[in-house]
Amino acid sequence: MNAPGGSLLVAEDLRKEYGPTMALDGAEFSIHPGEVVAVMGPSGSGKSTLLHCLAGIVTPDSGSILYAGQDLAKMSDSERSRLRRSEFGFVFQFGQLVPELTCVENVALPLRLNGTARKQAERTALGWMERLEVDDLAKKRPGEVSGGQGQRVAVARSLVTNPRVVFADEPTGALDSLNGERVMELLTEAARSANAAVVLVTHEARVAAYSDREIVVRDGKSRDMERVV
Numbered sequence: 022m023n024a025p026g027g028s029l030l031v032a033e034d035l036r037k038e039y040g041p042t043m044a045l046d047g048a049e050f051s052i053h054p055g056e057v058v059a060v061m062g063p064s065g066s067g068k069s070t071l072l073h074c075l076a077g078i079v080t081p082d083s084g085s086i087l088y089a090g091q092d093l094a095k096m097s098d099s100e101r102s103r104l105r106r107s108e109f110g111f112v113f114q115f116g117q118l119v120p121e122l123t124c125v126e127n128v129a130l131p132l133r134l135n136g137t138a139r140k141q142a143e144r145t146a147l148g149w150m151e152r153l154e155v156d157d158l159a160k161k162r163p164g165e166v167s168g169g170q171g172q173r174v175a176v177a178r179s180l181v182t183n184p185r186v187v188f189a190d191e192p193t194g195a196l197d198s199l200n201g202e203r204v205m206e207l208l209t210e211a212a213r214s215a216n217a218a219v220v221l222v223t224h225e226a227r228v229a230a231y232s233d234r235e236i237v238v239r240d241g242k243s244r245d246m247e248r249v250v
């Protein structure tokens with residue numbers, strides 16, 4: 022079931038203070054199934070805090086977040102963590118692959134944590150690695166692959182559970198522009214073909230260009246660029 026208006030994830034009037042810092046000050050957000058939305062804005066404006074609230078990682082001080090019509094605040098911790106494990110995928114800027122595991126084991130990890138048997142999990146993982154053009158790296162460890170290759174492995178891992186929303190926080194922030202563009206191409210292509218929505222935090226216009234819509238966050242307040250004349 023989706024929220025009214027066909028939105029998959031809707032946030033209203035989010036506020037979050039860290040001591041004297043107002044990280045979110047009435048931020049709003051909405052995303053439809055399969056849509057790619059870029060969250061832009063200057064450093065420290067509240068982009069990552071917004072993403073963490075939407076993903077149920079950080080609890081806002083006030084405001085509401087509805088995922089598929091369900092209020093995140095009314096869920097128990099275990100319901101929220103089940104949501105993060107099975108309905109959401111995550112890609113971050115750095116250090117997200119487990120160094121001791123091979124790349125295919127890394128991609129298979131979310132399935133293993135959900136109870137899928139190893140062989141089946143690794144078969145599914147390899148399918149996603151093919152789509153991200155990194156299946157030849159299956160047996161390598163993260164320390165043996167390049168930054169761009171590692172991010173493609175991380176993208177494969179974010180999609181392996183067939184999530185309905187992928188949260189990507191500066192996924193190309195540590196890459197050169199050519200590798201960054203390729204990661205964005207593959208991430209958006211793979212997400213669109215799986216009908217997964219993508220919440221993409223970035224401060225780079227060329228990365229945001231891969232989105233369907235942009236939201237700008239300034240001083241903890243968000244503005245949907247489509248509504249700006």
Ligand SMILES: Nc1ncnc2c1ncn2[C@@H]1O[C@H](COP(=O)(O)OP(=O)(O)OP(=O)(O)O)[C@@H](O)[C@H]1O
Pocket residue numbers: 039042043044062063064065066067068069070071224
């Ligand atoms: N865990 C925390 N503890 C204290 N202050 C925090 C915490 N997380 C964020 N902040 C503060 O909240 C404000 C918003 O931070 P946030 O990381 O959301 O911004 P951002 O737009 O993602 O920045 P950047 O583009 O630099 O990553 C900043 O002033 C930051 O210092």
